[in-house]
Amino acid sequence: MTPKGDLKMDKMVVVEGSYAVAHAVKVCRPNVISAYPITPQTHIVEDLAKFIADGEIQNCECINVESEFSALSALVGSSAVGARSYSATTSQGLELMHEVLFNVAGMRLPIVMTVANRAVSAPINIWNDHQDAISQRDTGWIQLYGENIQEVSDMTAQAFKIAEDKDILMPAMVCMDGFILSHVYEPLVMLEQDLTDEFLPSYEPLNILDPKKPLSFGAFADPNYYTEFRYMQQKAMTNALKKIEDAADEFYDLFGRYYGGLIDEYQTEDADIILMAMGSIIGTIKDTIDKLRQKGVKVGLLKVRAFRPFPAEAIRKAVKDAKIVVVLDKNISLGLNEGALFTETKSCLYNTSNHVPVVGYMIGHGGRDIRMSTIENIISEAQEVMKSGIKVESQFTDLREELL
Amino acid sequence: MKQLFVSGHRGCAGCCDAMAAKFTLMGAGEDCIVVSPTGCLEVMTTPFPETSWNVPWIHSLFENAAAVASGIEAALIAMGKKGNTRVVAIGGDGATMDIGLQAISGAFERGHDFTYVCVDNEAYMNTGVQRSSGTPFDASTTTSPVGKVSFGNQRPKKNMPAIIAAHGSPYVATTSLGYAKDMISKVKKATETPGPTYIHCHAPCTTGWGFDTSKTVEIAQMAVKTGLWPLFEMENGEVTKVRKIGKAAPVEDYLKMQSRFKHLFSKEGGAEEIAKIQAIADKNIEYYGL
Amino acid sequence: MKIPIGGVCEPGTTIANKTGGWRTYRPVYDYEKCIKCKLCELLCPDMSVFPKEDGYFQFNYDYCKGCGICANECPKSAITMVLEEK
Numbered sequence: 072m073t074p075k076g077d078l079k080m081d082k083m084v085v086v087e088g089s090y091a092v093a094h095a096v097k098v099c100r101p102n103v104i105s106a107y108p109i110t111p112q113t114h115i116v117e118d119l120a121k122f123i124a125d126g127e128i129q130n131c132e133c134i135n136v137e138s139e140f141s142a143l144s145a146l147v148g149s150s151a152v153g154a155r156s157y158s159a160t161t162s163q164g165l166e167l168m169h170e171v172l173f174n175v176a177g178m179r180l181p182i183v184m185t186v187a188n189r190a191v192s193a194p195i196n197i198w199n200d201h202q203d204a205i206s207q208r209d210t211g212w213i214q215l216y217g218e219n220i221q222e223v224s225d226m227t228a229q230a231f232k233i234a235e236d237k238d239i240l241m242p243a244m245v246c247m248d249g250f251i252l253s254h255v256y257e258p259l260v261m262l263e264q265d266l267t268d269e270f271l272p273s274y275e276p277l278n279i280l281d282p283k284k285p286l287s288f289g290a291f292a293d294p295n296y297y298t299e300f301r302y303m304q305q306k307a308m309t310n311a312l313k314k315i316e317d318a319a320d321e322f323y324d325l326f327g328r329y330y331g332g333l334i335d336e337y338q339t340e341d342a343d344i345i346l347m348a349m350g351s352i353i354g355t356i357k358d359t360i361d362k363l364r365q366k367g368v369k370v371g372l373l374k375v376r377a378f379r380p381f382p383a384e385a386i387r388k389a390v391k392d393a394k395i396v397v398v399l400d401k402n403i404s405l406g407l408n409e410g411a412l413f414t415e416t417k418s419c420l421y422n423t424s425n426h427v428p429v430v431g432y433m434i435g436h437g438g439r440d441i442r443m444s445t446i447e448n449i450i451s452e453a454q455e456v457m458k459s460g461i462k463v464e465s466q467f468t469d470l471r472e473e474l475l
Numbered sequence: 476m477k478q479l480f481v482s483g484h485r486g487c488a489g490c491c492d493a494m495a496a497k498f499t500l501m502g503a504g505e506d507c508i509v510v511s512p513t514g515c516l517e518v519m520t521t522p523f524p525e526t527s528w529n530v531p532w533i534h535s536l537f538e539n540a541a542a543v544a545s546g547i548e549a550a551l552i553a554m555g556k557k558g559n560t561r562v563v564a565i566g567g568d569g570a571t572m573d574i575g576l577q578a579i580s581g582a583f584e585r586g587h588d589f590t591y592v593c594v595d596n597e598a599y600m601n602t603g604v605q606r607s608s609g610t611p612f613d614a615s616t617t618t619s620p621v622g623k624v625s626f627g628n629q630r631p632k633k634n635m636p637a638i639i640a641a642h643g644s645p646y647v648a649t650t651s652l653g654y655a656k657d658m659i660s661k662v663k664k665a666t667e668t669p670g671p672t673y674i675h676c677h678a679p680c681t682t683g684w685g686f687d688t689s690k691t692v693e694i695a696q697m698a699v700k701t702g703l704w705p706l707f708e709m710e711n712g713e714v715t716k717v718r719k720i721g722k723a724a725p726v727e728d729y730l731k732m733q734s735r736f737k738h739l740f741s742k743e744g745g746a747e748e749i750a751k752i753q754a755i756a757d758k759n760i761e762y763y764g765l
Numbered sequence: 766m767k768i769p770i771g772g773v774c775e776p777g778t779t780i781a782n783k784t785g786g787w788r789t790y791r792p793v794y795d796y797e798k799c800i801k802c803k804l805c806e807l808l809c810p811d812m813s814v815f816p817k818e819d820g821y822f823q824f825n826y827d828y829c830k831g832c833g834i835c836a837n838e839c840p841k842s843a844i845t846m847v848l849e850e851k
């Protein structure tokens with residue numbers, strides 16, 4: 072269980088989350104960075120621009136593009152030439168990239184991008200939820216969610232390693248909660264250059280755009296071939312399941328830091344109630360669990376680190392003895408009235424012998440504060456469900472009824 | 476000489492896009508990386524698993540060729556591989572003047588070392604001849620059809636070379652499939668000029684314009700001879716060279732060769748419309764001193 | 766064939782696709798009239814006109830789609846388009 076290793080306190084510094092991420096990117100030795108400013112991602116690109124201006128990133132070009140669409144499009148070109156390529160965005164910017172996201176994944180370009188998760192417009196809102204990234208779940212990007220700035224920083228190196236693996240070659244998003252993590256100052260160990268050089272070998276592309284070997288990229292595939300392209304992408308995603316675990320383990324061996332693989336578990340061993348969530352809410356849930364455990368409530372947490380590929384097997388294993396599973400989602404599929412993690416968790420248990428009840432709460436939209444008391448309420452409602460069954464399968468949390 | 480663009484592509488007989496690609500590569504040479512946005516050229520040359528390209532080539536999307544080219548250039552520089560390798564984007568009028576304009580503006584403003592070639596066949600051919608901002612005045616297309624109360628496309632062509640020149644491009648030139656050697660030498664000059672350079676090629680499309688497959692070159696030449704398509708070069712924003720046309724041919728000679736303009740000769744009021752088109756040509760002749 | 770990762774294509778491979786079958790009219794070349802100006806070779810959108818050692822030309826009917834641009838542009842009318850007999 073986490074953490075396998077102790078953080079080396081003497082290496083710790085206090086920096087902003089965005090700075091930690093920018094530093095991590097620098098340490099990963101990118102060749103091309105291309106990004107467009109948008110709150111709350113801005114500090115990451117500003118910090119990277121400063122590194123470049125100070126000559127601190129060798130063999131790297133930073134493109135100040137005119138839009139997110141071009142930010143990611145430029146990386147299609149750079150990655151196809153064999154450059155380690157990085158971007159960062161959020162919310163409106165990520166949605167603007169939608170078409171390019173599919174394209175990157177289809178061409179199997181292992182670009183890594185930080186997403187400082189934020190709500191989407193309308194109404195326009197700059198605060199955190201996960202609607203932006205969740206809406207891109209089918210684009211073929213690996214999606215990893217970090218709990219705190221240490222994890223997000225370290226995840227950046229893991230993401231490059233996973234994405235660039237020859238058995239995978241899929242792009243990866245490192246998701247961090249906007250403001251909550253991007254703008255927080257916390258003590259952490261900044262990603263170490265020497266260890267990262269050992270952990271992350273230089274990118275060895277399979278094919279590149281090269282006048283000496285003039286391949287064509289991005290041909291159109293008719294119905295005779297298209298299905299197989301899709302199948303190969305799915306296979307790569309399946310391969311990533313193990314690679315994400317391996318990368319976490321290898322990272323631990325070298326750096327002594329571990330946050331889980333596909334998932335992480337906290338107090339689940341004997342838990343009747345298992346909460347599931349992603350991102351910074353994990354901290355609040357752990358605190359709540361600590362409090363309730365003292366009162367004898369058998370509650371545990373399943374933290375989902377990888378939302379894509381979806382860790383179905385790991386989830387099934389983790390909840391096999393639970394009496395109820397409660398899924399918290401910072402997103403909603405409008406018209407279904409469910410969050411994505413909830414829907415997918417239910418679906419991965421269907422057709423199994425585990426008929427544990429699963430309930431969903433949509434929470435924290437547009438940056439609505441999530442208090443321990445809210446989590447406690449959810450847990451006590453779960454205790455009710457254990458006794459008398461599901462009454463409401465999925466619902467909004469902390470709705471301000473007086474406004475409706 | 477090694478063929479950089481090979482046979483077997485699925486372009487129509489007499490295809491303008493194929494000719495433009497061939498001439499572009501003859502000018503750019505072997506040491507280049509080509510980016511094509513979505514469009515006829517892309518579709519007809521790369522049906523997986525085949526490609527007509529003998530140079531490295533990439534297609535990403537319809538609207539992002541200039542951004543992809545920016546990334547290629549940046550990557551080559553970052554990795555110390557730039558050498559003399561030239562990055563060349565070849566896009567249709569729709570990809571260039573409409574949906575891709577923003578990315579092009581960005582790439583030219585940032586000053587990437589690349590050449591953008593617009594193959595202007597004056598409509599969205601790949602999707603079935605819909606109008607673009609490159610479609611000329613009074614041309615009938617499937618989205619600007621002639622009708623009881625319409626003579627077809629109601630707007631003149633967007634002046635794309637001027638837009639690029641306004642970005643401070645060191646070299647902007649117009650050319651035409653009617654003048655292959657002109658095109659090849661302008662592409663060569665563009666690719667040899669450091670910085671973002673632009674070639675706008677007038678490219679008659681047999682299918683979209685409605686003319687016999689043998690007339691691609693002849694029609695292109697006629698556009699130039701009437702003054703409707705002036706051939707010029709601009710260096711750092713100034714027109715530095717113009718191809719003189721002598722006594723201009725009347726625009727009718729050009730219009731009557733193509734079925735997209737045939738209503739001008741049959742519909743009541745056609746003569747007045749032709750006069751408006753003649754005025755466009757006259758203005759070009761005066762402005763550029765053709 | 767196996768689909769390579771990312772679906773890259775080997776260069777110049779449309780050569781496998783013989784487009785000559787599209788042809789309705791076939792260009793017929795008159796050596797006597799040709800002045801070796803090379804226009805036909807230059808203009809062919811299907812790269813189907815090849816120079817021979819002696820500077821005259823040869824048509825590759827495997828790919829020629831019969832568009833007739835060569836015949837239309839030849840300054841000496843050395844190329845005529847004749848109906849293809851199938």
Ligand SMILES: Cc1ncc(C[n+]2csc(CCOP(=O)(O)OP(=O)(O)O)c2C)c(N)n1
Pocket residue numbers: 492513514515516537538566567568569570571596597598599600601602607
């Ligand atoms: C975002 C997007 N919108 C629309 C299309 C459909 N589309 C594909 S090619 C094309 C027209 C291409 O026109 P142009 O750039 O002039 O090239 P041409 O085919 O005429 O050579 C259109 C509308 C697309 N592929 N992507």
Ligand code: SF4
Pocket residue numbers: 485486487488489490491492493515516519596600601680681682683
């Ligand atoms: S429609 Fe026009 S541009 Fe497209 S392949 Fe045919 S001739 Fe070429």
Ligand SMILES: [Mg+2]
Pocket residue numbers: 567568569594595596597598599600
């Ligand atoms: Mg067009």
